[in-house]
Amino acid sequence: MSLLDLSPTHCPGPRLSRRGALLGFGAAFALGGSRLAFAQASGDARLVVVLLRGGLDGLGAVQPYGDPAFAGLRGPLALPEPGRQGGTLDLGGRFGLHPSLAQVHALYRGNQALVVHAVAGPYRSRSHFDAQDMLESGATERLDSGWLNRALVAVQGGPRGQAGLAVGLDVPLLMKGPAEVRNFAPAAPSALSPDLMARVEGLLARDPAFGPAVRRGQEERRFASAALGDDAPQGMGGRRGGGFGPLAAAAGRLMATAGGPRIAALETAGFDTHVSQGIKLAASLTMLDNGLAGLREGMGEAVWARTVVLVITEFGRTARINGTQGTDHGTAGVALLLGGAVAGGKVRTDWPGLGQGRLFEDRDLAPTTDLRGIAKAVLRDHLRLPPQAVDAAFPGSAGIAPATGLIRA
Amino acid sequence: MDPRASIAAIRFGLGRRPDDPVPGDPVAWLDRQVTLPSPQRQLPGLAAPLSQAQAAALYQQRAMATRGENGPARREIRAATDGDALGWVAHCLLSDAPFQDRLTNFWANHFTVSRRVPNAGMFVGPLIREVIRPNLFNRYEDLLLAAARQPGLIVYLSNGRSSGPNSQAAMRPGNNTRRGLNENLAREILELHTVSPAAGYTQEDVTSFARILTGWRIDRGDEAAAFRFSNRQHEPGEKVLLGRRFPEGEQGAVEALRFLARHPATHRHIATKLARHFVADDPPREAVARIEAVFRDTGGDLAAVSRALIRLPQAWAPPLSKVRDPLDYVLAVGRGLGFGPDQAEWLVQAMEDCGQPLWKAPQPNGWPDVATEWAQPEALLHRIQWAHAVSGRVAQRRDPRGFAAATLGPLASPEMLREAARAGSAQDAYTLVLVSPEYLRR
Structure with a gap:
């Protein structure tokens, strides 16, 4: 059954077994639940990748109410249809957006948001940590660099190109790699004198990890304080009012600055909804919705018009509600593309159906679109990367063609 | 020294x-x-x-x-x-x-x-x-x-309400909230606490282990909650995990956990984590093999494993190769400066400011144990600013070089001692000791 078949895509490559290697130690972490990394790209196009850690429930965020099996699988997690009280927000029939994503819905109505449904990476791991590693590596194994960093190498014209920037106390694997990525986080103003800071830098220069870190950190602070002025967020984490919202807004402003970063990675957690999903998912989606709105506001209309925001997660969740009013780790889910450069206003899916025999391993939404084809399309059509660079970002994906029609011509 | x-x-x-x-x-x-x-x-x-x-x-x-x-x-x-x-x-x-x-x-x-x-x-x-x-x-x-x-x-990994699909709790007439399995605890025990994905378990194993663990909950009694096995929630029948059969009942989970703890993949997994912690981010193969062998040969005796860790020659080779995570760093600074309980609150705040709020790991796999996750620019600048603030509190002591000698001994580098001696103030001198590579590492 195909509800909406705007562009026929087909099943991803051969099914892969769970990876045997020992992984998970190096899995990325987030501070205060949120983190942001930037880099510099040539040209005018802006790209923000938002990682949702924990496994966003795609069937909860974008509900296929037109599928006759949906309500039966989901029980109380299936919200009323669009137009009813507490119902989902209409996406043109058959799919409804979770009501906590009202600002995303407004973008959708303005043709600036696109939903890709039944999408998954090429891996079939239901481990958060393996799946996050592979999602960020852009490969079927954990690599030492992320696909967005490898794309940056091409944008910058090589590892020695103009340096980029990272916001948050850490850089996610997605942004690690040969292209230089600098790092910014909200901080109290430093009380160290320039002379003392120079001595500290000299002392750390011989350390292979701390030497480059202290030098790059200072460069970034100079840039960010010039760009953000007195409005810079002063702290990280919940207690100090940091977190995803302020980081996203700061990211937007930095990206709108002349000479500012063109590529950013933002992340946030809170999507691992095993228990009482109704309340928890609504809260996490509200935070996402507000953060995305803040990002847009920080950028301003002119920059937003040249922007693509790609929202991805490590996996979807089980099609059936579990025994504790939540959902467990699954396979396919949704990706969102937002921004003035997106050819939005549609749900793009080769819908696999939720009925008898349609679920992947009789439990998950079956993947019919390879996430790599979506990301490759953004790199090719939005950042205008040549085919070799797109392939280098996603090694071993030669058989996966970039999707068409995602980006405004 | x-x-x-x-x-x-x-x-x-x-x-x-x-x-x-x-x-x-x-x-x-x-x-x-x-x-x-x-x-x-x-x-x-x-x-x-x-x-x-x-x-x-x-x-x-x-x-x-x-x-x-x-x-x-x-x-x-x-x-x-x-x-x-x-x-x-x-x-x-x-x-x-x-x-x-x-x-x-x-x-x-x-x-x-x-x-x-x-x-x-x-x-x-x-x-x-x-x-x-x-x-x-x-x-x-x-x-x-x-x-x-x-x-x-049990609470963190949401096993408390997990019920077997054929358990009394799930079959109870009028059960319209659909009680059933929650596989979170089962998956994380397999992946993180025991065999790790290297063992090649399948989704079926995860589901089966979740069935084994049904009824493994905490009881909200009249006054306090405690572990309790609930037969009503337990999935009846024998279950199979990694090719082994386990009986119905509480004993099934006990046996399954013991089986997993004794599994060779668990030995390898824990040995690797320990060697990473005590030797290097990318631990030498011989060090892992040594700990793994002790694990295997002693039936997982952690006293023997600990003695073997102490005797790993690779763990004693200078220079210090591990990066102190914020928990370690803040504790080491506090100990080095002789702080007492009255400073604990301030130190807990420092851990959060440096990126590692105590007991608040973002995900069930805990905090990372490798330098690439901790030696990032902003995280380092936050540490440096904190070290400077601490130094302001102790600057009246006026013996930063003595402090360096007492806490680092011969690991204090000549460069750091020279910089500390040349610093314009005691606060600056303490700062330079505390942000030296030898203080940032372990």
């Missing part, structure tokens, strides 16, 4: 306090700590450590408290857990058996229960004191079993 004495204190301990005696035989000093830890004391000015029963009573109160994250009951419960965390930090500051405390923090990270799930947060301190420390030098399977029965993991 023998560099080995410094390495023992820094790599195997939590950093030297200036008044710590210098052990003549560092290996023997560590060996003597391989013994049942003493109970965590109540320190002056701090609350008594929470017992598991007290934590369970808090859990019970929280469950009954009215909704809303900031109700008075919830604030009090959070304050009680904050106090418990302060007590643990103060203990670590003063400890004269810091190898035990390093191992305790290692296992607390291995069996992560995070305060980010508020219903589970009050159990972290009791997990440390009543599960990890008494089993620090027992067999791994005893530690695993005790951890898996502790309310913290």
Whole structure:
């Protein structure tokens, strides 16, 4: 059954077994639940990748109410249809957006948001940590660099190109790699004198990890304080009012600055909804919705018009509600593309159906679109990367063609 | 000072306090700590450590408290857990058996229960004191079993309401809330606490193990919550996990956990984590193989494993290769400056400012243990700013070089000592000691 078949895509490559290697130690972490990394790209196009850690429930965020099996699988997690009280927000029939994503819905109505449904990476791991590693590596194994960093190498014209920037106390694997990525986080103003800071830098220069870190950190602070002025967020984490919202807004402003970063990675957690999903998912989606709105506001209309925001997660969740009013780790889910450069206003899916025999391993939404084809399309059509660079970002994906029609011509 | 004495204190301990005696035989000093830890004391000015029963009573109160994250009951419960965390930090500051405390923090990270799930947060301190420390030098399977029965993991990994699809609870007439499986705890025990994905288990194994663990919950009794096996929620029948059969009932889960703890893939997994912690981010193969062999040959005897760690030649080779994570760094600075319990609150805040809020790991796999995750530009600048603030508090002492010698011994580099001597103020000099590579590493 195909509800909406705007562009026929087909099943991803051969099914892969769970990876045997020992992984998970190096899995990325987030501070205060949120983190942001930037880099510099040539040209005018802006790209923000938002990682949702924990496994966003795609069937909860974008509900296929037109599928006759949906309500039966989901029980109380299936919200009323669009137009009813507490119902989902209409996406043109058959799919409804979770009501906590009202600002995303407004973008959708303005043709600036696109939903890709039944999408998954090429891996079939239901481990958060393996799946996050592979999602960020852009490969079927954990690599030492992320696909967005490898794309940056091409944008910058090589590892020695103009340096980029990272916001948050850490850089996610997605942004690690040969292209230089600098790092910014909200901080109290430093009380160290320039002379003392120079001595500290000299002392750390011989350390292979701390030497480059202290030098790059200072460069970034100079840039960010010039760009953000007195409005810079002063702290990280919940207690100090940091977190995803302020980081996203700061990211937007930095990206709108002349000479500012063109590529950013933002992340946030809170999507691992095993228990009482109704309340928890609504809260996490509200935070996402507000953060995305803040990002847009920080950028301003002119920059937003040249922007693509790609929202991805490590996996979807089980099609059936579990025994504790939540959902467990699954396979396919949704990706969102937002921004003035997106050819939005549609749900793009080769819908696999939720009925008898349609679920992947009789439990998950079956993947019919390879996430790599979506990301490759953004790199090719939005950042205008040549085919070799797109392939280098996603090694071993030669058989996966970039999707068409995602980006405004 | 023998560099080995410094390495023992820094790599195997939590950093030297200036008044710590210098052990003549560092290996023997560590060996003597391989013994049942003493109970965590109540320190002056701090609350008594929470017992598991007290934590369970808090859990019970929280469950009954009215909704809303900031109700008075919830604030009090959070304050009680904050106090418990302060007590643990103060203990670590003063400890004269810091190898035990390093191992305790290692296992607390291995069996992560995070305060980010508020219903589970009050159990972290009791997990440390009543599960990890008494089993620090027992067999791994005893530690695993005790951890898996502790309310913290059961709540954090949401097993409490998991019910077998054919259990009495699920079959009860009028069951319209569809009680059934929740596979979270089962998956994370397989992946994180025992065999790891290297064992090649399947989704079927995960589901089957979740069935084995049904009924493994905590009981909300009249006063306190405690582990209880609920036959009503338990999935009837025999189950198969990794090709082995396990019987119905509570005993099935006990046997399955023991089987997993004894699995060769678990030996390899834990040996790798330990070698990463004590030797290098990318641990040498021989070091992993050595620990793995001791694990295997002693039936997972953690005392033997600990003695073997102490005897890994690779762990004693300078220079210090591991990056101190914020927990380690802040504790090492606090110990080095001789801080007491009255500074604990400030130190807990520092851990958060430097990117590692205590007992609040973002995900069940805990905090990372590799330099690439900690030596990032902004995280380092936050540390430097904090080190400068600390230095302002102690600048009246006016002997930064003596401080460097007392805490780092021969590991203090000539460059750092020279810079500290040339600094324009005592605060600047202390700052330079505290942000030197040798203080940032372990």
